[in-house]
Amino acid sequence: MLKGVKISGTGSFLPDRILTNHDLEKMIDTSDEWIKTRTGICERRIADENTATSDLAIEAAKKALKNAHKKPEEVDLIIVATVTPDMIFPSTACFVQRGIGAKHAAAFDISAACSGFIYGLAVGYQFIASGMYDTVLVIGAEVYSRIVDWTDRNTCVLFGDGAGAVVLEPTNKDEGILAIDLETDGNTAELLMVPGGGSRNPICQKTLDHRLNFVKMKGNEVFKFAVNSLVKTTRKVLAKAKLKPEDVDHIVPHQANVRIIDALTKKLKIDPEKAFINIEKYGNTSAASIGIALDELVHSKKLKKGQIIVTNAFGGGLTWGACVIKW
Ligand SMILES: CC(C)(COP(=O)(O)OP(=O)(O)OC[C@H]1O[C@@H](n2cnc3c(N)ncnc32)[C@H](O)[C@@H]1OP(=O)(O)O)[C@@H](O)C(=O)NCCC(=O)NCCS
Incomplete structure (x- = not known):
């Protein structure tokens, strides 16, 4: 019999630096008016040069664990959805495991671009539903600003950096996924x-x-x-x-x-x-967007x-x- 799976905590983290549409007007041939009316975006967050995807993911994960009243040592599995990993390998999830001190957790990344959070939820869900694990952290995190061509107005106005996380746990109530x-x-x-x-x-x-x-x-x-x-x-x-x-x-x-x-x-x-x-605040943060939105909805x-x-x-x-x- 499959177990039920619920979200027991959410967390998100955005870098402080704000890049507005007006800032972009000074960098490329665009306008605040064009970006707002065609996309709904007013500004986005950009990580500083010393920040990598795992740094954002770690902060979002810590908040999600706190909200779920879970200790890092209780985490069985960490899944990071990202297309902007810190490195080709090890996976970003390994850096998160180290960063939050989840010493008993297995960790891996998944790559499904902007669908990454949904794919991550699906994978995390399976591990709990099957009974293999009890506590799974699913994180969507991106420093998309590193793969954006800042000379291409067709794309660079759209994206931003950030991270969102959820804790998944079993439930025997009528709730959850x-x-x-x-x-x-x-x-x-x-x-x-x-x-x-x-x-x-x-x-x-x-x-x-x-x-x-x-x-x-x-x-x-x-x-x-x-x-x-x-x-x-x-x-x-x-x-x-x-x-x-x-x-x-x-x-x-x-x-x-x-x-x-x-x-x-x-x-x-x-x-x-x-x-x-x-979207007006953060632009498209790819795999992070749903985790951030869920956390803001909860709060x-x-x-x-x-x-x-x-x-x-x-x-x-x-x-x-x-x-x-x-x-
Ligand atoms: C990218 C997107 C905003 C462009 O909007 P659009 O209404 O389709 O605009 P078009 O691509 O038809 O371009 C219209 C004109 O605006 C211009 N334009 C494109 N980007 C511009 C910008 N940042 N500022 C000003 N003008 C711009 C184009 O060059 C084009 O000019 P032209 O008619 O002289 O050739 C829109 O297609 C979109 O959101 N697509 C989905 C992208 C997406 O979500 N990707 C991520 C997937 S997870």
Whole structure:
């Protein structure tokens, strides 16, 4: 018999440095007006040069553990979702394990780009549902500013740095993760990628000259794909949980573009007021966005016990997915 799995604590961490749209106006040919109306973003956080992804992840993890009333030694597994790991290896999760002192925890990273948090939740869920582990930390963390081409106005205005974390634990009550849907279409890989730095195009002068170590994106095509895939996965996951869009109390979407979130709630006929949006403050923090949003929702006091949350994301791969949680 599978065990139930609940979120027992949340935490998030954002670097202090704020980069506003007006700051970007001085760096590239753009405007505050264009960025705000096309994306909903006003500012984003940027980590300082001495900060790596694990540094943000460690702070978010410590807060999530505190909220869950758990000690680091009680953690069985640490999963970090990121596409901006500290290094190729060891995994960022290993640095987090060391940083928080989770000496009994196994640790690994997963790579599903902006869908990373949903994929991480799904993996963490399995370990607890199967009975293998009792306490799993799932963290989404990125220093995306390191892979953004600050000369490319099509992409650099969109992203920011940050980390969000949750603690997963078993439950025998009617609560927690009710359903998960994960999907992938590798045929669309070229729409969003960092082509250089791996085994296909290792770092060399040619890779750097062609700026292959930075994010390349066909924004328009990703936009269309995002709306359709988010609608599809959300309908699917709600059906798995035997719920309807009108049963949803809060929708916590990946924060990529406010117009994508608006299109999603419109197509699903969900009251737009139910969508949690903080993109204006942080931009797209990739795998971190849902963890940060969940933590802010929890602390906003708007979330009540027993309410239904649906969270969904899409990202490079392309990957997408959704999760229904009864709080
Ligand atoms: C990237 C995105 C904001 C662009 O918005 P858009 O309305 O589709 O804009 P377009 O790409 O059609 O570009 C329109 C014009 O604005 C220009 N433009 C692009 N970025 C600009 C910027 N930062 N400032 C000013 N102008 C800009 C383009 O060059 C284009 O000019 P042109 O018509 O003269 O060629 C939007 O497509 C998007 O959000 N896509 C999804 C991306 C995403 O979420 N990626 C992450 C996935 S997790």
